[in-house]
Amino acid sequence: MTHGDVAIVGGGAIGSSIAFHLVGDAVFAGRVTVVERDPGYRQASSALSASSIRQQFSTPLNIHLSRYGVEFLRRAPDLLGVDLALNEMGYLFLADAGGEAMLRANNALQRAEGCAVELVPPAGLAKRFPWISTDGLALASLGTANEGWFDGPSLTMSLRRAARERGAVYIADEAVGLGPHRVDLRTNGRLEAETIVIAAGAWSAGVAALARIALPVEPRRRSVFVFDVREAPGPTPVTIDPSGVWFRPEGRFYIAGTTPAEGNDPAGAPLEVQHQEWDEMVWPALAARVPAFEAAKVVNAWAGYYEYNTFDQNGIVGRHPEIGSIIFATGFSGHGLQQSPAIGRAVAELIVHGSYQTLDLLPFGYERISAGRPIRELSVV
Known part of the structure; x- marks a missing residue:
């Protein structure tokens, strides 16, 4: 075992970002494996995400993580040699009377953190976006900068490629054993390293369990529907309806989805599109909110996993309090892809320098779980 060697379990956006930032640190002298x-990323959350990025969170740390993320996306041509097609059309959160107070509270926090967001009353909303029906709406919050969508699969593959070009080694294998300074692989024997990073996304709890560590992370299925309309309504931000249904443009089409109905969101459900969600939940909300979507026609759909932190819907990042050689980077509950650049930078700093250098992620540490101190993210989409 060479001093400073790091083994990362999980090569999606988070794991590859950690590898990229590690091998790019001039102080780091170890090897990264x-x-x-799933080297084809057929079930990876990174590849099956809706690939959006926002600042409108209720947790300041999430705001700052995504703020670095959008800066990284803008600099991707220089950092990764690829244009990630960042489209900064913003996010539009809609609230009815029951959600107005929370929207105002979130907006106040976001503005205090320097976010470019503004509250828009129904009359102003109708003027700015004449395609939208304001029936039942009390208020909206619009992000006017640093929000939108991008090419998520390209981000993951570019991070992977750049990490490999800098010397990181990728192994197509599965962890079947885990302990301090070791990962037992199904086909390649034992991998030894000074530091083990669990960045296995929706499957992180299973990896942690190999070391008898309880991790409150589950794979939750989310269906995404691609639909066409006869006539595009006009410039459209990522829009979140009070019903929980979201939608945004995707090329000449649109995509939409929602949180499954209560009782229909089991952990580890098969990656099968839940078409009844379109019929019973998504389309009715779309048709009511955007008259042009009444004649929407589904042309494609996919299902992906959401690494859901059942404890408080925020990321779990940092060293295990008792097994210091194990570091977590998981549980981001739907916003891991957009925050992968910042998480990669932070975990690399923790490994190389012994502490966070640019953004303090200690509040997202594992200790809060055992202590029963949740940091609730209220703006989960």
């Missing part, structure tokens, strides 16, 4: 059991 990334273990990925």
Whole structure:
């Protein structure tokens, strides 16, 4: 075992970002090995995400993580040699009377953190976006900068490619054993390293369990529907309806989805599109909110996993309090892809320098779980 060697279990956006930032640190002198059991990323959250980025969170740390993320996306041509097609059309959160107070509270926090967001009353909303129906709305919050969508799969693959070009080694294998300074692989024997990073996304709890560590992270299925309309309504931000249904443009089409109905969101459900969600939940909300969507026609759909932190819907990042050689980077509950650049930078700093250098992620540490101190993210989409 060479001093400073790092093994990362999980080679999606988070794991590859950690590898990229590690091998790019001039102080780091070890080797980086990334273990990925699904090298084609057929079930990876990174590849099946809706690939959006926002600042409108209720947790300041999430705001700052995504703020670095959008800066990284803008600089991707220089950092990764690829244009990630960042489209900064913003996010539009809609609230009815029951959600107005929370929207105002979130907006106040976001503005205090320097976010470019503004509250828009129904009359102003109708003027700015004449395609939208304001029936039942009390208020909206619009992000006017640093929000939108991008090419998520390209981000993951570019981070992977750049990390490998800098010297990181990727192994197509599965972790079947885990302990201090070791990862036992199904086909490649034992991998030894000074530091083990669990960045296995929706499957992180299973990896942690190999070391008898309880991790409150579950794979939750989310369906995304691609639909066409006869006539595009006009410039459209990522829009979140009070019903929980979201939608945004995707090329000449649109995509939409929602949180499954209560009782229909089991952990580890098969990656099968839940078409009844379109019929019973998504389309009715779209048709009511955007008259032009009444004649929407589904042309494609996919399902992806959401690494859901059942404890407080925020990321779990940092060293295990008792097994210091194990570091977590998981549980981001739907916003891991957009925050992967900042998480990669932070975990690399923790490994190389012994502490966070640019953004303090200690509040997202594992200790809050055992202590029962949740940091609730209220703006989960």
